[in-house]
Amino acid sequence: MRFSVNALATIALELQSGIGHQDRFQRLITTLRQVLGCDASALLRYEARQFIPLAIDGLAQDVLGRRFTLEGHPRLEAIARAGDVVRFPADSDLPDPYDGLIPGHENFHVHACVGLPLFAGQNLIGALTLDGMSPDQFDAFSDEALRLIAALAAGALNNALLIEKLESQNLMPRAPGAFEPQPGSQMIGLSPGMTQLKKEIDIVAASDLNVLIDGETGTGKELVAKALHEGSPRAVNSLVYLNCAALPESVAESELFGHVKGAFTGAISNRSGKFEMADNGTLFLDEIGELSLALQAKLLRVLQYGDIQRVGDDRSIRVDVRVLAATNRDLREEVLAGRFRADLFHRLSVFPLSVPPLRERGDDVILLAGYFCEQSRLRLGLSRVVLNPAARAALLAYPWPGNVRELEHAIYRAVVLARAAVAGDDVVLTPEHFSFADQPPASAAAVTAAPGTAAVKPLREATEDFQRSQIAAALAAHQQNWAASARALGMDVANLHRLAKRLGMKA
Ligand SMILES: Nc1ncnc2c1ncn2[C@@H]1O[C@H](COP(=O)(O)OP(=O)(O)OP(=O)(O)O)[C@@H](O)[C@H]1O
Ligand SMILES: [Mg+2]
Structure with missing residues (x-):
């Protein structure tokens, strides 16, 4: 038998080494795969009825971005329910979450599959999964040996989660046992x-x-705002949303601060504004750059004195x-141009956060693609949605x-196109399913071209060109109907009208 005390010792040692959790988990998974001779292995964290991959080996990289809900994955649900080692029969008709995601075996379905639930006390905190291409691959390993591995991994995972919680300084009180999603855990x-x-x-x-x-x-600015609210002591109260760009000047003040009956024509009753609705909570002012100077002054006042006046x-x-x-x-720039108050800017930007553009995030593109593939799989009730290697390269x-x-x-869009072309509910995305596939876009050339090449444009201009073309395409596809x-x-x-105006597409 290949599996020995030595092998266990190796695994235990790997869990001690490594500089960070990520590194440690990666070593664990890689060692497991070698020691057990499987084709794929993964460590997943369990949170809010879904499994979140933490480290993978032998699987397509986009798995790291996928979020596997119990509802969408009967095998994982079985592991979550089992309380012990689960060996799936080779002919199990429960779909495997990794079908089509083992590189080199895109068109094969997984054969041998073992799941090990990981516990901290009574609580399920994660799972280890082992997959192999030959049906009897894991028969040689006893349940005892597999339980031992699960216990080692569970200890390490639990430690990591505890440390993460301490480090995040998330010291707000919560009901014991309350469901605690990590803020931003949906941010891939x-x-x-x-x-x-x-x-x-x-x-x-x-x-x-x-x-x-x-x-x-x-x-992903809105996602960041949600994570900030969810991670704050105010999370028990509301997060109120207001889009400043969609506010006609005439109603903006009343939207923000409310009004009293008779304050203006049409004010037939008292009405509270967003600030009152967000009391003890958070107010998210989206597209703040579009707020008029007059309202900026009023907003500044609230931030300074913490009180508001309803209109009238x-x-x-x-x-x-x-x-x-x-x-x-x-x-x-808006401040320099006199379109945004400097004092308001300084009050708001005590702690500025910048969300990086996707093109600066490297392989996150693949993780996000995996995440959206999994979402569209669930939404459209497909058995699997995977990217082929050429599609990954194109993305x-x-x-x-x-x-x-x-x-x-x-x-x-690619999933919908691909599904229309195949009979089953098994979708493999290729570059042809993406509209930029056949014409390597000018903008892609611009990114790789040397500075000074004619193709390079200031980013803002390139972005605006792109926005213009998307809007024009949408209008064409919807018979010039703006709402659609x-x-x-x-x-x-309202936003679209404003944007179109700014882009010079509309008087
Ligand atoms: N890191 C991420 N992980 C998963 N989904 C994301 C991530 N970032 C953005 N998204 C998704 O992308 C879409 C756009 O994100 P969002 O609306 O937050 O962007 P935005 O910066 O507010 O855009 P805009 O400036 O146009 O308002 C949303 O569907 C959001 O859920
Ligand atoms: Mg937004």
Whole structure:
């Protein structure tokens, strides 16, 4: 038997070494795969009824971005329920979450599969999965040996989770046993830029500071705002959303601060504004750069004195609101141009967070692609959605001016196209399913071209070109109907009008 005390010792030692959790888990998984001779192994964390891959070996990299819900994965559900080693029969008709994700075996379905649930006391905290291409591959290993491995891994994982909790300074009180999602755990990405951002979110979330989130369109600013709120003591109260770009000047003040009956024509009753709704919670002011100078002055007042006045009322109301603001403009530039108040800018940007553009996140593109593949699989009820190697390469080569949102739409669109072309519910995405596949886009050339080449454009201009072409395409596809186009583009219609105006597409 290949499995020995030596092998166990190796595994135990690997769990002691390594500089960080990530490194340690990676070594564990790699060692396991070698020692047990499997084709694929993975360590997953269990949280909020889903399994989150932490380290993988022998699997396509996009698995790291996938989130496996119990509902969508009967095998994982069986592991979660089992309480002990699970050996799936080679002819099990439960789909394997890794089908088609073992490189070199894209068109084979997995044969041997063992799942080891990991516990801390009574609580399920994760799982180890072992997969092999030949049906009897794991027969030689006893349940006792596998339980021992699970116990070692569970100890290491539990330690890591405890340390993570301490490090995140997340010291707010919670009901014992309350479900505790990690803030930002739905934010996919392991690149240095995203790791840094998540660290900053952890730190600033717990403070009560106002935060200015900036980043290009579609980078995930709203997701960052949600993570900040969820990671703060205010999470028990509401996160109220207000899009400043969608506010006609005439109603903006009342939206923010409320009004009293008779304050203006049409004010037929008292109404509270977003600030009151967000009392003791968080107010997310999206596209803050679009706020008029007059309202900027009023907003500044609230931030300074913590009280508001409803329109038409001279009494003031005290509110306790944390403001998170987002913008895809360069607010410094707006300040210099006199379009944004410097004092408001300084108050908001005590702790600025910048969300990096997707093109600077390296392999996160693949992780995110995996995440969206898994989401579309669930949404469309498909048995699997995978990328072939050429598709992966194409996604990596493309510069993504529309960032994560563009990638999300590209994957959904590709899945719909690919599904239409096959009979079954088994979808393999190839470059042909993406519209940038046949014409390596000019912008991709721009990114790799040397500086000074004619193809290089200032990023803002390139981004705007791209926005123009997307809007034009949406309008064409929807018979120039703005509401339908806005829906297709995943934005608010008022926003779309404003953007189109700014891009010179509309008078
Ligand atoms: N790191 C991430 N992991 C998973 N999904 C993400 C990530 N970043 C963004 N998304 C998804 O991409 C889409 C766009 O993100 P979001 O709306 O937060 O961007 P934004 O920066 O607010 O864009 P805009 O400037 O256009 O308002 C959303 O569907 C969001 O859930
Ligand atoms: Mg947004």
